Amino acid sequence: MSSDSENTNHARKSETVYDELEKLISSVDADEKELKMKMEKKKSNGKENKIKESNGLADLENENELKNKNELEDKTVTMKNENGNEEKRINEDYNHLESKDSQNNSEDGKEELELSEMIVCDEVAGDSDEDDNKIEIEATITNDKDKYERDTKKIKKDSKEKESNKKKYDKKSDSKSKDRSRKEDSKRVDKKRSRTPSKDRSSKDSSLKKRSKVSDKEKESKKLRELDKFWQTVRDDPSDFIGWTYLLQYVDGAKNIEAAREAYDAFLDLYPYCYGYWRKYADYERKNGTKENCEKVFDRGLKAIPLSVDLWIHYMGYMKSAYPDDEDMIREQFERAVEACGIEFRSDRLWDHYIKFELECKQYTRVTDIYERLIATPTHGFLNNFECFKDYVKKYPKNKILEAVKFLELRKEVLAEIKEAEAKKSHGRKIDSGSDSDDMADPIEQRTKEENLMKERMISSRMVIHKNTAEMVALRLPYEEMIKRPYFHVKPLERSQIRNWKEYLEFEISHGNYKRIVVLFERCLIACALYEEFWTKYVSYLESLESDDQEVKDRIEDIYIRACTVHHKNKPGINLTWALHLENNGQYDKAAQILDMLDSVSPDKKLIIQRRINLERRRNCNDRVCELYEHYISTANSSLTSILLTVKYARFVWKMLHNSVRASEILLAEVEKINNVQKSSRLLLQLIEIKMSNNPINISAVVQLIDSILIMKSIDVEQQVIFAQRKVEFLEEFGKDILFESHFPLENLPYGVFSTVDDSTHRIGVAIGDKILDLKYSKNVFDYPLCEIFQQSSLQSLMASNKETWSQARKSIQSYLSIEHSENLKNGVFWDQNEVQMHLPTPIGGYTDFFSSYYHAYNCGTLLSPNKPIADNWKNMPVAYHGRTSSFRISGTPVVRPNGQYLKDGEVTFGPTEMLDYELEVAFFVGGTLNSLNEPIPISKASDYIFGMVLLNDWSARDVQLWESPFLGPFLSKNFITTISPWVVTMEALEEFKTDNFKQDPAPLKYLQHDIKYNFDIHLNASIYGPKSPQTHVICNSNYKYMYWTPIQQIAHHTVTGCNLQPGDLLSSGTISGPEENQRACLVERNLLGKKFIDLGDRKLKFFEDGDEVTISGFCQGNGYKIGFGNCVSKILPAK
Structure with missing residues (x-):
């Protein structure tokens, strides 16, 4: 029953509301009819007026019409004054900006460009103001669309009629004024002619015409001369930017459209990023040229600088004025604009113009779509954009600004929410009153609530996007403000x-x-x-x-x-890179054209010549290679260039064409031409190299050639040293009587830090033979930043650079040690290794000692846990512990036997360790621009952060270690000293000695998996010499290749938690043992924790004794050379 009553009440209320709405609609219809009648009446009056005007201007003689005419004239004057005042205000603003800009130009040299940019910006601001006025008009539109349209039509019609009357009046006035002027001119001419004889008049007229023609020709000639002067300035120096601005100013006022086009085209080809001049050019074409040319200029400008918001806005202003009725085309251009630069940080004005355009077109759903994109875009005006969006949502009905489907979905959600709220409210009223009946809600109130809820929903649903945009802006704002x-x-x-x-x-x-x-x-x-x-x-x-x-x-x-064709036309760097890019993409001819161009303009041609030749070599044009070599050698502007090219030419013929005879002939011809050993020493060294290439090697022939050079008359001391050294190197590699075998050939070049007796400064050196090249005092060797890096007292700066810098340093040193720098032998940059004091290569920031050799883990596990030698975790991850860095010492530093706490005969004892042991290890220094905290290094990138390797002796007090290790691992048993070798061998020197990785079973987790080889064939040994051992005994022969976990796996695992590494950190391998007994790399593996002696022949050894000297050494065996690490040596001293 209550339900029927409720429905009845609701029906009554609905009928009341509908009645009111019908009355309102009827009232509106009546008003509309009345307005139409008035408009029709006015139209008929207008027709009568037109008939009167066409019948002889009688209306102007009528007093009332004259009054109307005066009023119209007064209004016209007022409008002109207002426009004049506005124009005056704009000119004053412009003059203010111009003077301010000129002042800035005198202070910081911006000059003409920035002035033109200010003018452009001022023009853009004018456009923006006009558009702002339009949006303000749009903003006054009320929701009552019908009334607004009727009023608007009436206003427009009245305005058109007034304007039409004004034009007619002006036309009649102008016509009368012109007639009066013509009559007066005619009277004056007739009067003058009446006083002048006809013959004189004709001669004067003829003379005037001639003078006029001559004057026009002189003016034209003068203009051409002036134009040529401006052109000559920029032809002499195309980079004279101010000269270009003067030229453009001149052609702007010269009224010669072809001259203007030529100047603008030439300037913008050089400076395509000057968006202000694209605007000026387009405006020039708009005023003086054709619509088609104007649009072509715009297209070129927008292609050249598509991120210019101002140029896009100017272009859109043009398009709207040129195509006012083609909404689709204008919309398409707006889309082009926001696609090109809509995410530019300062693109807000462009978005505003787009929104205004769609509002003018009453395309409200499109406006909503634009706002959706804009509020998700981080721009400078993101806050204002969101506020405008909220105002827009609040202003317009939702069925207008949303597509039908979206509107219905939103309304459905809102109605459900209202219904749920009403149900809760109704239930509460029932409980309070005990009644089932309730008045139905007012439909108008219901609709208002519905509308408000939809507004809130639309705004709140975009708030998450807005917050996300705010976060993006906050991240970028510090950079933008700079x-x-x-x-x-x-x-x-x-x-x-x-x-x-x-x-x-x-x-x-x-x-x-x-x-x-x-x-x-x-x-x-x-x-x-x-x-x-x-x-x-x-x-x-x-x-x-x-x-x-x-x-x-x-x-x-x-x-x-x-x-390369605009901003850096003749710069070798990027043009060479472009040529290489083209070559890699198979465009050889185009690459050759670029190199030929550089060859013609670059003063330093060495690199360009070599690139040009190598391009032909890489595409197998060997005949062309020979032609180019011979051409460049014959046209070389210095003997040094000629020598360098001759050596390379000989190498090409020898190595690529496999013609050693022809290669020797090329070298000998150049030697004979120079006729000076000092200048041709590089040619002679190359000749020796070719002689050595014969298979089998004719040792006596090579020695004979070198000896013949050593006795030449023109040879000096430096050349004798060089060739004698080459002879020694040759005999070391291939002879039978040379005892010394260097670990530091040119293929190695390890880094170290040393000082001398006379100079205690720590400085960087490179080992070469038994010498050290002092990099600090080697002049003019390195470019920036290497020239500064090698002035440091440690290798930390070099380690902190990157692989490219490391490689460049190696190449520079190799070049420095070549024949062309033989003068370095006279400058005291070489030191004997036995005369210097070596130091730690760098401060060690962090030290991690891994446990990565399978055989060491197995041997130790068998001693401590025979039933399960390898722990479950060991084959799944590289196990390690962090050690102490302050007790690191360089090779040669004695080891003082440490004291410690340990278990002896079942009792805790304190005293000198009785189980002093060594561990043969290899460690690598970390380098490069390393990871930040919480950023793991992926295994694919890990090799980029390994600078080089050293030998390491991880001294250990085993009795202390056994007592302290069960819970946390080693502590005092390993922190008393760790010794490393003095020379850091780079990974580039070790590249040739990579070998297969140790087979891992089970396969490691994904973050530890890699396919590349990153194990190394490094021969390692340890020896002992001491009071009880009058001769040196080798106690271990092992190899780095027995490492189960590779260095890159160690880095990947070390950083997987986000641990940040630093340049100079040291990561050690752990003891590197092999499968055989003599390959066990610490004493406890061989003496089984002190249970047996190691038989050395003249001595039974368990652990080291005072006075023993332990040496660890390592090397890689190359083809005729060795890559050595130097020795890691320490002598044991008694405990204190």
Whole structure:
């Protein structure tokens, strides 16, 4: 029963509401009819007026019409005054900006470019103001669309009628004025003619015409001369930016459209990032040329600088004025604009213009879509954008701004929410009143509530997006605020600006959003176009993607074209890189053209010549290679260049064409031409090398050749030393009578830190033979940054660089030790190794000792846990512990027997250790730009962070270790001293000695898996010499290849938790034992924890005694040479 009553009440209320709505609609219809009648009446009056006007201007003689005319004229004057005042205000603003800009130009050299940019920006601001006025008009539109449209039509019609009357009046006035003027001129001419004889008049007229023609020709000739002067300035120096601005100013006022086009085209080919001049050019074409040419200029400009928000806005202003009725086309262009630069940080004005356009078109659903995209875009005005979105949502009905499906879905959700709330409210009222009946809600109130809820839903649902956008802006804002000059200028940028761009790019690259990275690079190139490093960084980033996407490939090609044909035309660096890129893509001819161009303009041709020749060699054009070598040798501008090219030519013929006879002839011909041993020493050394290449080697022939050089008259002391050294090296490698065998040939070049008696400064050196090359005092060897790195007192800066820098250092040193730098022998840069004091190569930041040799783990496990020698975890991860770094010492430092606590005969004892042991290990130094905290190093990148290796003796007090280790592992038993060898052998020197990885079973977890070889064939041994051993005894022969876990697995595991490594950290292998007894690399493995003696013949050994000297050594055996580490030596002293 209560339900029927409720339905009845609801029906009554509904009928009441509908009645009211019908009355309101009827009232509106009546008003509309009345308005239509008034408008029709006015139309008929207008027709009568037109008839009167066409019948002889009688209306102007009528007093009332004259009054109307005066009123209209007064209004016209008022409008002109207002426009004049506005124009005056704009001109004053412009003059203020111009004077302010000129003042800035005098202070910081921005000059004409920045003035033009200010003018452009001022024009853009004007456009923006006009559009802002339009949006304010749009904002006054009420929800009552019908009433608004009727009022608008009436206003427009009245305005058109007034304007029509004004034009007619002006036309009649102008016509009368012109008639009066013509009559007066005619009277004056007739009067003058009446006073002048006809013959004189004709002669004067003829003279005037001639003078007029001559004057026009002189003016035209003068203009051409002036134009040529401006052109000559920029032809003499195309980089004279100010000269270009003067030329463009001149052609702007010269009214010669072809001259203007030629000037603008030439300027913008050189400076395509000057967006202001694209605007000026387009405006020039718009005023003086054709619509088609204007649009072509716009297209070229937008292609050249697609991130110019101002240029896009100007273009859209043009398109709206040129195509006012083609909404679809304008919309398409707006989409082009936001796609090109919509995510530019300062693109808000472009979005505003797009929104205003769609509002003017009353395309509210499109406006909503634009706002959806905008509020998700991190821009400078993101807060204002969201506020505008909220105002927009609150202003318009939701059925207008949402598509039908979305609107119905939203309304459905809102109605469900209202219904649920009403149900709860109704249930509460029932409980309070005990009644089942309730009044139905007012439908108008219900609709208002529904509308408000939909607004709240629309805004709140976008709030999450807005917050996310705010976070993105917050991350980028510090970099954006640092950008002081986002536009192009020929003036250099400040260092802080360059640094900010680099850091900003690294930040964006680290976040991995391809589109944002590309846009930022393009923004950067506008401001930093004249900095080659940013172009190469852009290419490097795209190439690092290793993408097969054609868009990426096309973008790389476009970057090279822009860089090498516009901004860096004649710079060798990036042009050489472009040539290599083209060659890698099979475009050999184009690459050759670039190299030929560089050859013609570059003053330093050595690198270009070699690249040009090698290009032909790589595409197997051997005849062309020979032609180029002979051409460049014959046209060389110095004997040094000729010698270098001759050596390379001989090598090519010898190695590639396999013609040693012809190669020798090439070298001998150049030697005879020079006729000086000092200058031709490199040619002679190469000749020796070719002689040595014969198979089998004719030792006596090689020695005879060297001896003949040593007795030549023109040879001096330095050359004698060089050739004598070469003879010794040859006999070391191939002779039978040389006893000394160096571990430090040119193929090694390990780094160390040393000082001398006369100079206690720690400095970096390189081992070569039995000498040390002092890198600190070797002049003019390295470019930046190596020239600064090798002035340091440790290797830490070198380690902190990267693989490319390490490789470049090695190449520079090898070049320095070549024949062309023989003068270094006179400068005291070499030291005997036995005359210097070696030091730790770098401060050791962290030390990790791994337990990575399978045989060592098995042997020790058998002693301590025979039933299960290998623990469950050992084959699943590289086990390690962190050791102490302060007790690291260089080879040669004595070891004082440590005291400690240990168990002896069942009792805890304190005293000198009785079980002093060694552990034969190899450690590597960490280097490169390492990971930050919480950033693991993937195994695929781990090899980039290994600088080089050293030998390491992990001294151990075994009795102390057995007592302290059961719970936490070694502590005092290993912290008293750790000895390392003095020379750090680089991974590049060890590259040739990589060998198969130890077979791992079970397969390691994914983060430890790798397919590349990263084990090394390094021969290792340990020996003992002491009071009880009058001769040296080898106590171990092992090899690094017995390592179960590789160095890159150790790094990957070490950092898997996010542990951050630092340059100079040392990671050691742990004891490296082999499968045989004589390959066990510590004493406890051989004496079974002291249970048996090691028989050395003249001595029975369990553990080391005072006075014993222990030596660890290692080397890699190459083809005719060795890569040695030097010795790791320590003598044991009694306990204190």
